[in-house]
Amino acid sequence: MHAPEPVTANWGFPTKVWFGAGRLRDLPVAVKQCRASRPLLVTDRGLAALPMVADAVALLAEAGLHCRIFGEVKPNPTGANIDAGVAAFRDGDHDLVIALGGGSGLDAGKAIALMARQMRPIWDFEDIGDHWQRVDTSAPVPVIAVPTTAGTGSELGRSSIVTDEARRRKIVIFHPIMLPDLVIMDPELTTSLPRVLTAATGMDALAHGLEAYCSPVFHPMADGLAVQALRMIREWLPRAAEDGNDLVARSQMLVASGMACVALQKGLGGMHALAHPLGAQYDLHHGMLNAVLMPYVLSHNMPVLTGRLADLARCLDLPHHTDAAVLDWVLALREQLDIPRSLMFMGIDHSHAEQIVAAAVVDPCGFTNPIALDRENVAGIFTAAVAGRL
Ligand SMILES: [Zn+2]
Numbered sequence: 001m002h003a004p005e006p007v008t009a010n011w012g013f014p015t016k017v018w019f020g021a022g023r024l025r026d027l028p029v030a031v032k033q034c035r036a037s038r039p040l041l042v043t044d045r046g047l048a049a050l051p052m053v054a055d056a057v058a059l060l061a062e063a064g065l066h067c068r069i070f071g072e073v074k075p076n077p078t079g080a081n082i083d084a085g086v087a088a089f090r091d092g093d094h095d096l097v098i099a100l101g102g103g104s105g106l107d108a109g110k111a112i113a114l115m116a117r118q119m120r121p122i123w124d125f126e127d128i129g130d131h132w133q134r135v136d137t138s139a140p141v142p143v144i145a146v147p148t149t150a151g152t153g154s155e156l157g158r159s160s161i162v163t164d165e166a167r168r169r170k171i172v173i174f175h176p177i178m179l180p181d182l183v184i185m186d187p188e189l190t191t192s193l194p195r196v197l198t199a200a201t202g203m204d205a206l207a208h209g210l211e212a213y214c215s216p217v218f219h220p221m222a223d224g225l226a227v228q229a230l231r232m233i234r235e236w237l238p239r240a241a242e243d244g245n246d247l248v249a250r251s252q253m254l255v256a257s258g259m260a261c262v263a264l265q266k267g268l269g270g271m272h273a274l275a276h277p278l279g280a281q282y283d284l285h286h287g288m289l290n291a292v293l294m295p296y297v298l299s300h301n302m303p304v305l306t307g308r309l310a311d312l313a314r315c316l317d318l319p320h321h322t323d324a325a326v327l328d329w330v331l332a333l334r335e336q337l338d339i340p341r342s343l344m345f346m347g348i349d350h351s352h353a354e355q356i357v358a359a360a361v362v363d364p365c366g367f368t369n370p371i372a373l374d375r376e377n378v379a380g381i382f383t384a385a386v387a388g389r390l
Helices: 021-031 051-062 080-092 102-113 196-214 219-242 248-264 270-282 284-302 306-313 323-335 353-360 364-368 375-386
Strands: 007-012 016-019 039-044 068-073 096-101 143-147 161-166 169-174 182-184
Touching: 016 021, 016 248, 021 051, 021 096, 021 143, 021 182, 039 051, 039 080, 039 102, 051 068, 051 096, 068 080, 068 102, 080 102, 080 161, 096 102, 102 143, 102 161, 143 248, 161 270, 169 270, 182 248, 196 219, 196 248, 196 270, 196 284, 196 306, 196 323, 219 248, 219 306, 219 323, 270 284, 270 353, 270 364, 270 375, 284 323, 284 375, 306 323, 353 364, 353 375
Parallel strands: 016 182, 039 068, 039 096, 096 143, 143 182
Antiparallel strands: 007 016, 161 169
């Protein structure tokens, strides 16, 4: 099989992307290109203690850029996290955010940059209707995103997911200016990720590509990105999980996750609609929840995807070019990556079923599910996913 060599490249779609192994070293140039000099580096607690963060700060210091770290972000960032980050940003008189991490570090960094210049509470900018137009855009804070996982794709997205602890809900905060000004995609930063997280984050990218592909919204450009991302994930996710130091596999997965995230402007579906309330209730990994939910949601949607999934099977070069082949592939990947077979294996039962289902039905991510979601069918999917019944 042809294995492309890792390359270095600069891209402008949909924002500036500096791609290549070792590109973290270009961080000081990136800050200066954004006309900033006092960056705040936002990351989660686990990463804050790792050498990659110390290296980044040292690189910036060598270039005369004084950088402080806000490393208090929780795995599922909360409104309180964002408030504390905004306070740190204002106290330090910062002029740029470096959002470094997986979904939590990236989403928190983007949200802190957005909120740094707002007077209204963050929940006023939930992705509902035209609420995004409430944002004061007169003095935007630039963001440089540095992903350390290949999954969320948030580095190329225009929203953040923030948990409202009081309501136990995950809220999508959206605004076009949340798209980072520059992304440094350095696959070396993803090599230390353990196998279970490589699998879980990779399955999140797969969920983005698959749900975007299945969304009924007309957007052939996004379809193209979704299909190519899924092709790359099919080929490289098992290799990245098997050998975390395979830089080719890590490179391909990092690009694929970004592409899948760009594709999701076409919309998502039932996997994310359910993963959000489950993540808020049980504080579980977002990617792993999507991975477990995937076959149940796909199976529910199959009756209206006739032919469309067969097309995807052909594009993915699956053994059979049928609708069912896509589900078979997902199930085989579940085995290969040791993804739990049901929500029950993740400690989820029916004790909060009613509120989970109610929240999933109103989650904006579910509005583009190929079959309109209502309490009845979401309850059916949830029950099947808890029991592991396909
Ligand atoms: Zn996701």
